[in-house]
Amino acid sequence: MTVFAASDKKTPPADDPHGRMARANRRDTRTGLSFVAPWLVGFLIFTLYPIIASLYYSFCDYRVLSPPHWVGLRNYIDLFTDHDYFLQSLWNTAFMFIELPIGLVLGLAIALLLNQKLKGMAFFRTLYYVPSVVPTVASSILWLWLLNPDYGLVNKSLALLHLPHNFTWLNDRVWAKPGFIVMDLWSVGGGMIIYLASLQGVPQYLYEAADLDGASPWDKLRHVTIPSISPVIFFNLILGVIGTFQYFTQAFVMTGANGSVGGPANSTLFFSLYLYQNAFQYFRMGYACAMAWVLFIFTLIASAVVFKTSAGWVYYEGEK
Amino acid sequence: MSNKRSFKEHSELFTLGAICILLCLTASLTGCGRAQASRKDIIELSIWSMWSGPEEQNFLRVLRRYEELHPNIHIKNLGAVSDDTKTIRALVAGVPPDLCTLSDASYLGPLARNQAVLSMDKMFQESGLKSADFVPSSLNLCRYKNKLYGLPFLIDDEAMLWNKQAFREAGLDPDRPPKTLEELAEYAVKLTKRDSEGKITRLGLRPPPDYWVLMALFGGRLIDPVTGKITPDDPGNAAGLKWYKGVVDRVGGFSEVNAFASGFGRDASASNPFYTGKVAIMFNGEWNPYWISRYAPQLDYGVAPIPAPAACPQNAGTTWLGGNVFCIPTESRHPKEAWDFLVWAQTEEAQVMFAKDMNNVPNQLSAIRSPKLRTGPPFRAKYSIYLDLADGPKAKFFPALPATNLYSSQMITSVDKIMLGDLTAENALAGVRVRVQKEMDK
Missing domain, CATH: 1.10.3720.10 (MetI-like)
Known part of the structure; x- marks a missing residue:
């Protein structure tokens, strides 16, 4: 998302022929992103989040039925x-x-x-x-x-x-x-x-x-x-x-x-x-x-x- | 051009019409749903149960009877939830059923410890149920730290079955089962047969489904009732395992016995190794008399309590209990209705009805003693031996602990190592104590 913000700031003057190009590019990017969104959302929620969560839990005593609490390196030891x-x-x-x-x-x-x-x-x-x-x-x-x-x-x-x-x-x-x-x-x-x-x-x-x-x-x-x-x-x-x-x-x-x-x-x-x-x-x-x-x-x-x-x-x- | 255009207009009209129809349909359908939900007197109770196939039909019959008696309750049963971790995931996610079974009672400890299922003591007192009416161990099976977290609906126990034909072939008196475990060991060796190549064709004693009852017969305990600490290395437990190792070593060793056992057919079929004569003696559950009447009606067999060791005659009549445990999740939407069903499940009518279909043991003493379960088809005479064993004072069970699962699985692995001779019973069991107690203390 920061990509869009950055490119917005750099909007060239209206008479610049490249301005149209940039807009078209942006539109393409948006369309492209919306097409890959189902995969992207799936990846973020069902793959990336569990991976990061598992790293966090690996430093916790986590009994599934009760909330995890931090134990540092004890699991690894x-x-x-x-x-x-x-x-x-x-x-x-x-x-x-x-x-x-x-x-x-x-x-x-x-x-x-x-x-x-x-x-x-x-x-x-x-x-x-x-x-x-x-x-x-x-x-x-x-x-x-x-x-x-x-x-x-x-x-x-x-x-x-x-x-x-x-x-x-x-x-x-x-x-x-x-x-x-x-x-x-x-x-x-x-x-x-x-x-x-x-x-x-x-x-x-x-x-x-x-x-x-x-x-x-x-x-x-x-x-x-x-x-x-x-x-x-x-x-x-x-x-x-x-x-x-x-x-x-x-x-x-x-x-x-x-x-x-x-x-x-x-x-x-x-x-x-x-x-x-x-x-x-x-x-x-x-x-x-x-x-x-x-x-x-x-x-x-x-x-x-x-x-x-x-x-x-x-x-x-x-x-x- | 104009043709195309009109077609396009048509197709648009068509789409619009289709959408309208769909909308109307949806509206009317949701309307239906609303009309039903608005009947406030009907409460829908959701149950997740472990049974599938014909057993599920038996359970459904019980549920239908309950609905007949309680027209304001509609029960929605989800069958075949034999994997309790599924239920546990639903509990963690906050969308549990109103009532659930535990197909593996060893999950009760962790659930109770984390207050994921309701404590039932208060409801129990208010409902008019009496502990004295229950098979004593069947209630203890549902207790964690002396508090009640579940109710049983039928239980299982173990006895010894012996093949009389095999006894005759080995020159033993078919009507005189072994009276002590020492005698049983002798019988097991005599009953084991090999072919000309030396391969086992019949095993005297089938590897037991678990070793708990053997440990209990020697007076072994899994937990110290006073301190609450686990006692896997109780001398009785070691003695029970040593007894079995003695038998196994005399008939070819653990690997050979297990290799032979891996060729056994499914238990619930005509190829059950006891029904086909591949084993002569087995320790097994109360469903066998009915199964034999169905799968192997010609089998000539007997049923008796598992004998005690000569040194511990006071332990004769020991059996091992398992049970169908029902729990109410803490986030159940209808805990009261769920509890009412469980109370009804303790009535003689419900117990006898379900036990008759399932050929399990009721957990209510009135039902156990009811003539309705002891008369009728001829197999009921042998089934009654199981009923009497459960009724007796020496029915033992695996206690609910925060780490029951780990405990039992570590025990099984250590049994492997003992039988293979890697470790002595004392060392292996002491190792279990250290590892599991450490987990329990966390």
Whole structure:
């Protein structure tokens, strides 16, 4: 709004031909603003205000049912001294980062396979992409059956292949998190489809030039394909980092059958899940807000690190 | 040109006409609304309740009966509010219903502590209700720091069910249930069956829905009634958990037992593990006799109180109570009418009517003892065992505390750690005390 006030003061003389222009510009701005107003109002009320409010509440003891009162840094101090739960949830979330490189490589490998010019490729592309369109809650329920130690398809298939097949998956604190990773890799198609799109954009002349230089398929992959699609790998990596920090739905839906959510013995109590419990089950909203800000800072740092290193391995066309 | 123009004029006329019609319609509709609202004698009471599906129909039948008896009250029920945090958000926003259920009674403590629901002691005294008419624990369930913040409308309790066919297969006398917990442990081991690969096919004792009743059977307490401090590390609690760990370790360990349990079907169906014979003994609620008559009428089974440990025979007959708790939000627009409904819900008529449909336990002693619930279909004989248990003096419950939710969830997690052998029962439970007491003292 101050923008308008400033421009009003500078209204040029009436004979100035630019005056009409300025007025027209202003009118355009107003029209434009009124068109984006629904989004803008929504953003201010439902996004910006909650963000600022959560920062304030993170310094308060806030029981939801009674007004918040200021406690300074106590929530943050409690967080980092609460070893059993907070640190456990951090560790659980950190463990899930194992999934990130596996998912990236697997997604790329499938994309490379699906990039061949073969008959019926559209069918296979659809097949690999479909799992990532299934809503997370639905796929979680499905995998609850697939991972069932007693009659689940995963153990049965392993048995058919004469592999170890007595995994207790979600019922065992060692195998619960790997169970989630196996499940998530099923929907690797989301990243795959982006790789596939970018693979088709790699200029053909680069491969021709490499052929002339006598490059092997591996060399072409290593020195042509991967550098050319590195911005997309970078994109998937960033999304993966953020997604891993926010890991929630699968654990919320799939655990808790034999006790509390996040079990057994807190082995699937991910950061966001513990945050949710504090906010909505234990009425520790201030504590939960502090957790949300810690999560935000961690995500920010991790993303910044990835961005910093990206200069060394991400190549944009048109850059030197 | 002229054609276009006339069309435009026409379309304008059309729009104008449409608007007029719409306006008239709206006016007449709002008129209707006003006409209804002007009948001052009718009061609309809004209730948010936890039941859905056929259970909601049962509750609606009760409400319709109340409307019949009180023509000036119209009750608007919002069903399927099984997530209490939804109600709590409405409370915080200042737009609560006039009356609500708590599907998880552990929210009562925080609500009462913050005066978000009405204290009912004064209304209780004036209404002519008598504490002596209630199942004693059912009222205590609704008390926070000795003040009443809710009223029950039916309760749940737990007993032991055993599969007689499984007993016969294991060479046990089908008509003689275990008399002590030690004996039960022996039975549980004998009843557990494995296939040729060594995989469990039948579990002697189903993992209990909660461990509270086991702790209570050993005399364990969750709270010190004198100081009001929590006592998770009461020796009785540790003893109850150790007993269960003993059973679990003898049949393959916690992970294997839970892995087998994760293959169980839905409880309210024919694939309930007890009905299909996947478990031989279970501790479960009063709805089972009716469910079995419906889902597994051929099942040969018995019901008895959960046995006490040999060292604590005085605790025989202990059961664990849960209840359907009703609260009146402080900002209820019709607190008096809401209360009147709750008082009516305590009459023998209302209790028997709802209990018959729901197959839960009434919380009024007159209804518990009423022959109407003990005669009729054959399953009522076993259901009566549950009625007698609730009527007894040893019905225990989870006390309402400012941090009940945290307390129970920390207990469950520590049970995991005890069963897995990460921590001794004493250490795990002492940890719960430190963490939860710290939260309670804030």
